[in-house]
Amino acid sequence: MLRLLIVCGLFAGSFLFAQTPNEDLKKDLKSFLENKSFPELLNEFKQETIQLTVTGRQERSIARRPYHMQDGYRCQVFAGTSLPSAEKIANQLKALNLDSVYVLQDESLFKVQVGNFQQRTDAEALLTQLQNAGYSGAWIIEGDVRVAKSEAEQQAIAEQENKLEQQFSSEQNYYYAIQVMATVDSEKAKQLSRDMELRTQQPVQAAPQGSIWKVLVGKFNSRTDAEQLLRELKKGGF
Known part of the structure; x- marks a missing residue:
């Protein structure tokens, strides 16, 4: 095209x-x-260069994470087939004010791991702490760990994401909205639309789509702004 x-x-x-x-x-x-x-x-x-950047939803979701995945070390405290047992141990570890406690599933096994260390010596220090707390069976494992991105990097990613979303929305005449209802009853959709207009300053519309009526709230160029409205609506019971 x-x-x-x-x-x-x-x-x-x-x-x-x-x-x-x-x-x-x-x-x-x-x-x-x-x-x-x-x-x-x-x-x-030609008078200009056109560059299209197409990024899949999964790739963009990974880019939004506040951390990188890198090789490193964790302490593993449990590995078994019982999810309730794994969750119980994880809650006990969280009660010790330990950061980065994970319950992971690996095929039929549930594992409880703690920490994100790039140096083995740091993992060894945590292992000693766990053993002193009664978890004598804990051990160190190597694998992918989370390494926090710098604030500057996170800010740059957020700004780039918003820029791309606004550019895409502007060029394609797209926008973000929150769907609060989908029904075959047009009267219900219109009634909810009127009710929502009284509860929010955002634009509200009851829009037919085939045989389905959808009630949409908001009209944003940025996904970030739409997600903020979504959180507010959920707090309000939607």
């Missing part, structure tokens, strides 16, 4: 120009176009 648009933009003026009475000019133009490849025409006459 992008190429078709470029072709139209590139040749639209040529077609108009070729409609003049000057037949020699028409022939010259035809000969010129026939002897030029499409890449040559783009390189010679």
